[in-house]
Amino acid sequence: MKSTWFEVARPQKIDLNDWSQHFRLVRDEQIKEFNYYHNPEWGIYLSPPATFMVYGARELKRLKFDNSLASLRMWGFVFNESERLFRAKQMGKRVIATMGDLGTVPVIIMAFPNCIPFYPECIWWTPFFKESTVLLDTATELGIPEAACFSKATLAAFHKKAYFPKPDLIFASTGASCDDYSCIMQLVNDLGYEMLWLEIPFRRHNDEQYPDRFEEYLISEYERVWNKMVELTVINDKTGLIPSIKKANRLRSLAERIKQLTYEAPITPLPALELMTIEFGNLYGYADLDEWLDIVEMINETVAKRVEKGIGVLKQNAIPIAWITPSADPLLLNLVEDCGLRIVGTEYVINQALVPIEENVEPFRALARSFMKASLIGSTQERIKRIIEGVKNERIKGVLVTNMLGCSHCAMETRLIEKMLSKVPVLSIDVPVPFGITEQLRTRIAAFAETLR
Amino acid sequence: MVLGLDIGSCYTKGILFDGEIKSKVVVKTSFKPKLAIEAVNKLLTDYDRIAATGYGRELVINPDLVITEITATARGCMFINPSVRTIIDIGGQDSKVIKVLNGKVERFVMNDRCAAGTGNFIEKIAQSLELTLEEFGKQALKSNHPEQIDSLCVVMAETEILSLVSEGKKLEDIAAGVIDSLVRRIVGIGSQIGIEEPIIFCGGGALNPGLVKAMKRILGNLTIPANPQFIGALGAAVSLS
Numbered sequence: 001m002k003s004t005w006f007e008v009a010r011p012q013k014i015d016l017n018d019w020s021q022h023f024r025l026v027r028d029e030q031i032k033e034f035n036y037y038h039n040p041e042w043g044i045y046l047s048p049p050a051t052f053m054v055y056g057a058r059e060l061k062r063l064k065f066d067n068s069l070a071s072l073r074m075w076g077f078v079f080n081e082s083e084r085l086f087r088a089k090q091m092g093k094r095v096i097a098t099m100g101d102l103g104t105v106p107v108i109i110m111a112f113p114n115c116i117p118f119y120p121e122c123i124w125w126t127p128f129f130k131e132s133t134v135l136l137d138t139a140t141e142l143g144i145p146e147a148a149c150f151s152k153a154t155l156a157a158f159h160k161k162a163y164f165p166k167p168d169l170i171f172a173s174t175g176a177s178c179d180d181y182s183c184i185m186q187l188v189n190d191l192g193y194e195m196l197w198l199e200i201p202f203r204r205h206n207d208e209q210y211p212d213r214f215e216e217y218l219i220s221e222y223e224r225v226w227n228k229m230v231e232l233t234v235i236n237d238k239t240g241l242i243p244s245i246k247k248a249n250r251l252r253s254l255a256e257r258i259k260q261l262t263y264e265a266p267i268t269p270l271p272a273l274e275l276m277t278i279e280f281g282n283l284y285g286y287a288d289l290d291e292w293l294d295i296v297e298m299i300n301e302t303v304a305k306r307v308e309k310g311i312g313v314l315k316q317n318a319i320p321i322a323w324i325t326p327s328a329d330p331l332l333l334n335l336v337e338d339c340g341l342r343i344v345g346t347e348y349v350i351n352q353a354l355v356p357i358e359e360n361v362e363p364f365r366a367l368a369r370s371f372m373k374a375s376l377i378g379s380t381q382e383r384i385k386r387i388i389e390g391v392k393n394e395r396i397k398g399v400l401v402t403n404m405l406g407c408s409h410c411a412m413e414t415r416l417i418e419k420m421l422s423k424v425p426v427l428s429i430d431v432p433v434p435f436g437i438t439e440q441l442r443t444r445i446a447a448f449a450e451t452l453r
Numbered sequence: 454m455v456l457g458l459d460i461g462s463c464y465t466k467g468i469l470f471d472g473e474i475k476s477k478v479v480v481k482t483s484f485k486p487k488l489a490i491e492a493v494n495k496l497l498t499d500y501d502r503i504a505a506t507g508y509g510r511e512l513v514i515n516p517d518l519v520i521t522e523i524t525a526t527a528r529g530c531m532f533i534n535p536s537v538r539t540i541i542d543i544g545g546q547d548s549k550v551i552k553v554l555n556g557k558v559e560r561f562v563m564n565d566r567c568a569a570g571t572g573n574f575i576e577k578i579a580q581s582l583e584l585t586l587e588e589f590g591k592q593a594l595k596s597n598h599p600e601q602i603d604s605l606c607v608v609m610a611e612t613e614i615l616s617l618v619s620e621g622k623k624l625e626d627i628a629a630g631v632i633d634s635l636v637r638r639i640v641g642i643g644s645q646i647g648i649e650e651p652i653i654f655c656g657g658g659a660l661n662p663g664l665v666k667a668m669k670r671i672l673g674n675l676t677i678p679a680n681p682q683f684i685g686a687l688g689a690a691v692s693l694s
Binding site for chain 2: 415418425426439440443444446447450451
């Protein structure tokens, strides 16, 4: 796993052209090392990001990426997810869609051999990578209002049957997750896709604990997931849950370690775009958990080395801020750093996938407890508790809140968040439609950076 | 001597600053910001350093300082009145409400997604009514009973105004209603961060007497600086000085 150039190269953010140049320095043996599902007979995914422009992701040209081999590996893997899912089907694996649940159902599915969970909603980023808005336009034609959240791309993807194979099973969770997405899932259901509906608890109020019966209720819902999987696979071996939970925990702790290293280092060792991609990987390992774990281990090593050497990708005087709600447009993450800011805290609405799962209690109980501890299904106050702590100890100098167009969650919470964060400068911005980032938006972010400086 | 340059969407403003404004020029940007910068450079030549702001700030060659118009406007206003608390800037392409405290920008909000909260709103409606901006402002000043314009979108507002015209409503009351609608929108945006006195109203919008009258009526006591459209350029120059 060594390459002279990659070992000595100064950490920096580079564009597609640079990556295509640097890729020639990757040794052939190394390229062959990285396969889907650890199977050398199938796809090799290590390739420069420009490769994916061939598949229509031409808007990648707007972005800048980390120049480490680990990040190259990560991008090759992440951008190949669609192909990987089709290959999984060809290999005889079962592909299971887990919608709206945020991190728990995949752990159950991974307990079954040859079953691959994936999140169709992660396709919401696709229109921002592609030059086409066909997914959003198709969703509108299928009945979702034009101004609805970008996750409506999921409905179009199911309709077009081109972005992922037909799932062998679909689990759809409603409740505290997202009202808009619940509507989208119902429309997917109306397209003729059968799904097993789960209900997750409502959002709790300030500092309120769920009653004990909620834990039992969630366990019963997980039993329903299990039974449906048993029906599909004709395998009923709950011992598989133990290694599945251990792997999920390994991933969660690695992601947490990378975040902490990055947040606390004097010079930012990893760009925000890569960091967000890692955080989202906690949900389901981009449909190949074992390979994703290897990738995250490699990134962890890279980050640790950079921190040890005191080198990184941003200037030392970059101003630390926290980011609330992820941006659908990845370019915003680049822009924020270009304006002299660095991310040292996030509240990306995927917190169910960050909480460690107890390993010394019955697996479903452990999953239920982990799920109910997550801040996302808590009050707004709970969501931003860690950020307020960061502000208090002066680790966070400002907070950026992104509002997703058409997201009712954001529409309700942003003003509340602004009020609760009255002791620190807050910038709230609307994430524009694909290709909608304007000079005015850049000016706002630049002015926010000037205000903090 | 510092050249402060504010390359806005409608006009490019330049000042020569040496502790005070020595001279100033304004030229139309007209979608050709580079030409506008050149034009200002030809008119104002006696300077050592350049500070740039505005949407076209990145187009200035070899500037000594580049800052956003939010910071520039705040610093320009604080130069005029160090105790200013709220700044309302209505420009052609956007409007801003900036809160300042202890010499720094505390918070800001902008309306830049829709023409209805910008000077452009008045310009478009004035065009529809076949009035110049100056004539429109003078009409609005005459009104004692502004019409209620509810549409938040410039296109819808045009339709609403057409209805008012066909109903025989007075032009002066329609003009005042249009301006009131703009002011309400900006005050609404500003209320997100709170509008506190002392207030300075600047930007090209502050040259419109009808708009100034409406602002004073709705917000009470506010100050209009001399040459309000040059505040951004002044702030850039002050920042470099």
